[in-house]
Amino acid sequence: MSDEHSDFRADLRQYLTGFALALALTLIPFALVWWNLAPRAVALWIIAGLAILQGIVHLRYFFHIDLSRQKREDLQLILFSLLILAMMAGGTIWIMANLAQRMG
Amino acid sequence: MIRQTMRHPGLNLGRDHGQAHDHVETIVFGFWVFMMSDLIIFGLMFATYATMQGSTAGGPGPVELFDIKSAFFQTMLLLVSSLTFGGASLAMRHHMGAGRITLWLVVTFALGGGFLALELRDFAAMIGQGAGPWRSGYLSAFFGLVPLHGLHVSAGMIWIVVMIVQIRVFGLVPAVKTRLLRLALFWHFLDLIWIGIFSVVYLGGLA
Structure with a gap:
């Protein structure tokens, strides 16, 4: 060992x-x-x-x-995916909520 | 210690596992790419669900549909199953033998099965009262999101069975070990997604 x-x-x-x-x-x-x-x-x-x-x-x-790692690529992958997700999900909710409000 | 010389996120086996440890880096990285794309699918299903809040078309909403007791037991089963999979991972990392690993996998499988049984019972009750995915936009979004997670749990359970068979047939060769590492990540990932589901769908709906 x-x-x-x-x-x-x-x-x-x-x-x-x-x-x-x-x-x-x-x-x-x-x-x-x-x-x-x-x-x-x-x-x-x-x-x-x-x-x-x-x-x-x-x-x-x-x-x-x-956050204390020698291998950073994996962490970057995770953080980048979260960024993309935040933009897509956040944008969807924002736009659709806005639309619902205007049509309501 | 887990923290030293990490080659990838997730439990690392350690140098005394030889090839299974040395060749694992790209394999696990690829699996993380898959999980992150899966995460984005789930994230967008959550976004769809959020935008469909209130689009019940006169049909039932969260308060009429959800049973907090059932959601709670599902949550507990899945959380405990994450811990029992940790038992399998540690048994592998610390050379406790195929028997111990298999035992923990069987326990994890049973807990996953309990989770699925409760979830399917809830779906059946909803559909029984006419609240299927066709009823409203809200219910379409619900049945797009929550059963998608259940489908992942089913896939994870099939994978557990496959790995139990592989451990028996091939023994703990490097390929089997790295597959178990990835299955561990997948299983913990399912529990991570479930945090979002019980918080947004069940607790958010009933609060």
């Missing part, structure tokens, strides 16, 4: 930490909606914020992606 090869416990801790965080970030918004704890507008912002956080938790602990 080479030295980079580590200990199983450290790896396992990564997954368990990720799972615990993801679980908390899932339970909070479900509780919020289940028991109607906040007005709709507030609840939607909280749900969106927690969803983004949970996405980051999954990327960090399940996909093992972080």
